[in-house]
Amino acid sequence: MDSDPESVIGRRGSYAKGVARRKEILDRAIEVFAERGADGTSLRRIAEAIGVSHATLLHYFDSREQLLVAVYDHAEQLRSVTDDPGASAVEVMVDAATRNVGVPGMVQLYSTLVATAIEEPAGEAKDFFTRRFDVVRAESARRLREEQAAGRVRDDIDADTLAAMLVAVSDGLQTQWLLDPAIDLRETLSLFSALLAPR
Amino acid sequence: MDSDPESVIGRRGSYAKGVARRKEILDRAIEVFAERGADGTSLRRIAEAIGVSHATLLHYFDSREQLLVAVYDHAEQLRSVTDDPGASAVEVMVDAATRNVGVPGMVQLYSTLVATAIEEPAGEAKDFFTRRFDVVRAESARRLREEQAAGRVRDDIDADTLAAMLVAVSDGLQTQWLLDPAIDLRETLSLFSALLAPR
DNA sequence: GTCTATACGAAGATAGAC
DNA sequence: GTCTATCTTCGTATAGAC
Numbered sequence: 214m215d216s217d218p219e220s221v222i223g224r225r226g227s228y229a230k231g232v233a234r235r236k237e238i239l240d241r242a243i244e245v246f247a248e249r250g251a252d253g254t255s256l257r258r259i260a261e262a263i264g265v266s267h268a269t270l271l272h273y274f275d276s277r278e279q280l281l282v283a284v285y286d287h288a289e290q291l292r293s294v295t296d297d298p299g300a301s302a303v304e305v306m307v308d309a310a311t312r313n314v315g316v317p318g319m320v321q322l323y324s325t326l327v328a329t330a331i332e333e334p335a336g337e338a339k340d341f342f343t344r345r346f347d348v349v350r351a352e353s354a355r356r357l358r359e360e361q362a363a364g365r366v367r368d369d370i371d372a373d374t375l376a377a378m379l380v381a382v383s384d385g386l387q388t389q390w391l392l393d394p395a396i397d398l399r400e401t402l403s404l405f406s407a408l409l410a411p412r
Numbered sequence: 413m414d415s416d417p418e419s420v421i422g423r424r425g426s427y428a429k430g431v432a433r434r435k436e437i438l439d440r441a442i443e444v445f446a447e448r449g450a451d452g453t454s455l456r457r458i459a460e461a462i463g464v465s466h467a468t469l470l471h472y473f474d475s476r477e478q479l480l481v482a483v484y485d486h487a488e489q490l491r492s493v494t495d496d497p498g499a500s501a502v503e504v505m506v507d508a509a510t511r512n513v514g515v516p517g518m519v520q521l522y523s524t525l526v527a528t529a530i531e532e533p534a535g536e537a538k539d540f541f542t543r544r545f546d547v548v549r550a551e552s553a554r555r556l557r558e559e560q561a562a563g564r565v566r567d568d569i570d571a572d573t574l575a576a577m578l579v580a581v582s583d584g585l586q587t588q589w590l591l592d593p594a595i596d597l598r599e600t601l602s603l604f605s606a607l608l609a610p611r
Numbered sequence: 612g613t614c615t616a617t618a619c620g621a622a623g624a625t626a627g628a629c
Numbered sequence: 630g631t632c633t634a635t636c637t638t639c640g641t642a643t644a645g646a647c
Contacts, residue, residue, distance in 0.1 A: 234630085252531040255622060267623085269631055277623065321530050328527035331520050331590045332451040343591045350588075370607075374600055377588060378581055378607075385580025389549075391530045392542045401573055408569075408577075408607040427612070454639060465615055466640090472613095476640060 235273050238263060239287040246284060250321040256280070278329060279337045285322050286341070301365070302356035302376070303406040306383045310398050313387060320387055327384075350376045357409075367411045375409065434472050437462060438486040445483060449520040455479070477528060478536045484521050485540070500564070501555035501575070502605040505582045509597050512586060519586055526583075549575045556608075566610045574608065 241263045246254065256277050260267040274280035292312055300308070313320050330338035354376035360366035366375070382405055390398040440462045445453065455476050459466040473479040491511055499507070512519050529537035553575035559565035565574070581604055589597040 231630085250531055252533075256624090257622075266632055268625090268633080271624070272630065324527045324530050327587060328523045331523050331587065332449055334451075339591070346588055346591055370603055374603055377585065377595060377600055378604060381582075381584025381588060382577055382580045383584070384587065385582070385584040386576065388526060388530065388583065389545055389576060389580060392538070392545055396576060401576055404569055404573055405577060412611065430612070433613080455641090456639075467616075467642095468614055470641070 231273070236287075238265075238270065238273060239284055242280070242284045243288045243291075246288075246318045246322050247316050248318065250318045251281075251325040252321070276337070281322065281326060281329075282337050282341050285319070285326055288319055300356070301360055301406070302353045302379055303403065303409065305353070305356065306379060307399060307402050310383060310387060310402055314390075314398060317391065320391055324388065324391070346380065349380055353379055360409075364411060366409045369412070379405065430472070435486075437464075437469065437472060438483055441479070441483045442487045442490075445487075445521050446515050446517045449517045450480075450524040451520070475536070480521065480525060480528075481536050481540050484518070484525055487518055487521075499555070500559060500605070501552045501578055502602065502608065504552070504555065505578060506598060506601050509582060509586060509601055513589075513597060516590065519590055523587065523590070545579065549579055552578055559608075563610060565608045568611070578604065 242259055245259055245262045256267040256270055259280075260270050263270075270280060274283060293309075297305075326338050327342055330336070330342040333339055350373070354372045357366055357372040357375050357379075361368040361372060383402060386396065386398055386401055390396045441458055444458055444461045455469055456466045458479075459469050462469075469479060473482060492508075496504075525537050526541055529535070529541040532538055549572070553571045556565055556571040556574050556578075560567040560571060582601060585595065585597055585600055589595045
């Protein structure tokens, strides 16, 4: 029972060598996206930056879209080590947003992939982000429910609804911040907790 | 003084014929986007659907991006005739969202363009949406300020901040709704007004 | 001014050689 | 497993017909 569930994205070479190479590619690709944004990152340019041909990338990932999703997924897993179960739902969002502020390229990638997911009726991105929103909302709702029980969050509105709002505010504010850095992402998101205070 | 400011996007033929043709193209393009989404809409496919060559489109618009922005802009102007100055900020957002629910293709286009705006350091989309977010936030803040003065909205948080949150919630929820239609867009957005109620 | 035909380079993807 | 073609489609640019 050692089926390392690291990533469900881009199943391919299940052999040791392939797995390692795959990880190498992802690590290097993350750096590429962190440097330049999601723009100008064609398969060929990514391959060039890594030092292989673009066909090689397609040997490990079925498509550019799948590679991009895998990159985002891998980058996210590297960061979310901070799993403080006691943190409030808003705090978790603020922390995530704070980390994102340092790496605009990843927020760009996120935004690009969400747009892709929305455009295509079926595809890697759609599956991934539908599931991801489910997970993030559920996790957020769980925290909110605890806070409601503890009397720290108003309980006149369903926790699931509040969770959807919180995730929406977080995503929406990051978009606005990327277009206009004058927006105080951290501060505004923090203030959202005031809206959640019990009445 | 008849300088019809209809659209600042894609300046070209200022002659009668050109203006009319331009409008024809936009009207037809809107239908195309309403039918299929923003996906599969290359310049050539759009041109084909309209019945012209793709070179013709570039005669009226400098680039594909400019055309897309113009399409979104034009479609939006056709709808926002409902300018009830007395409506609450949340009501305006709920109305807009309600209209959007009927035309997923336009929400897809919006999402695609915002992603483009975020990716590119400079470009048509970036200029347009930066300005647009400014306008929407300002208009929303104006309404919220009035509501605060009338005692219908809590005034312990700055109206500009609340406006940024409201716009973020609206955008974020539409994204979630497109990925999972089980999300009750109207209802959830409406409930946001409960968070804004005075304490 | 309006529009078409055509050409160019870059892109994602596939096939097959090594 | 990795490469070099190669195919198709894309955005864009230009030349010129009407």
